[in-house]
Amino acid sequence: MTEVRIDIQDKTFPAAGDARPHQAIAGLDFILHSNEFVCLVGPSGCGKTTLLNIIAGLDRDFRGKITPDEQGGAPRIGYVFQNPRLLPWRTVRENIALALPEGIPDSTIDSLLAAMNLSDMQHVYPERLSLGMSRRVAIIRAFAVDPDILLLDEPFVSLDPPTARQVRSLLLRLWEQRPHSILFVTHDLREAITLADRLIFLNAPPMHVLSEIPVDIPRADRDDEAAVEAFRQQLIANHPKIKTLL
């Protein structure tokens, strides 16, 4: 998969009940390069989940185009939703195995479970997991399908900071082992700078791209909070428009 172009001219939710029609996205256009880690940053409720649902093919009611599309070999998607969305009546392992497409061996699950430190939990039902564990299972499920694009919708929200940091570094390790493009939605700028190759700032309403900014801190230096903070300060100083989003 070389690159994917996301070009959404118009996404409008029809009137429902007392609510008037609501244009969620207008003229949003960007390119996701091969094996690139992109963070989408924007205020809460600006339509980021709508965007991911369109890219995932869950929402086809929009004007625009995702290329390559189904005729051109649509990218395989791994989707980590905002809440883990595990089937409570299936074990951790069954939850992952159910998502596996044909042709991917079962042993993938074992290595991913080991990488996320969850091997002991594979026969447990999700209700017995902590939120951090459930999130990790959801990430494993998305990785297991060997996606061309991994979509993550604020996957670390409501985790305590140490757990979030741990899951974040596990995510990066997996990504380095199995590179593919990542679209990571967040409203936390520090998190975005720590993770991304490139930041895309989104504004609303309706949602559109405000600016695209590459992150040039070497990956090795990103554990250093001072470096991240310095980048953040500079970013806000150089792009006053962004400040209004945060």
Place this chain on the structure above:
Amino acid sequence: MSPSLQLRANWHSPRVLHTLSLLLFLGLWQGLASYLNSMALPPPVAVAEVLWREIVSGQLPHHLSITLLRLLASFSIAMLFGCAIGIVLGRNRQLDYFFDNWLVILLNIPALVTIILCYIWFGLVESAAILAVVINKLPNVVVTIREGARTLDQDLLEMARSYHFGRRKTFLHVVWPQLHPFVMSATRTGLALIWKIILVVELLGRSDGMGYQLHLFFQLFDVAGILAYTIAFVAVIQLIEVLLLKPLDERSQRWRR
């Protein structure tokens, strides 16, 4: 002090309470029967004798098994079609609006009317008997399952779609587990409803089964016979609950904390 405490603790154990309530029931029955001393209410021992006699002679097992077969047939048909229709109506609002009236009408037709009409239209045959029971039970199943299908978790359905589960996998692993409590509830109320209707069906148009036997006892004014058959039937239904439904319930609920 301590023995009385122990006694109180025992009082609370469910098994003791169950046994005591059963004994009390038998005691009241025996007391009332002795007091009345009438053919209309034979004492428990007399009923037990009739029960034993009927079992040994093979009469009771014969009629009971025929009724149970009818129960199984009509129950399976009603559940199968009821689940299918219920899921469709629960997932499709237009169809639901359209057929809602039909359901209300069907729900409110007295069982006796469907039975009589089925016998008039299709004759006094086995299939008419089964059909009458199915028509009585079907709307209840549809309404229960429809409720379950309406409240399916949208998030999980989306997840299944984004991971390309396909129809079969989605049904087995996402939809069915959510419907399960509703299916169990339809099964429980269904069994209770069906076996009451089935006796009327047999009484009106069959020459075997529990309903037919009860009719016979009624004509002979044989209250002991009526009670003996009732006890056997209640016991069998209770056995189905304990041996089949409870384990099914527990198995499907083991994922809960």
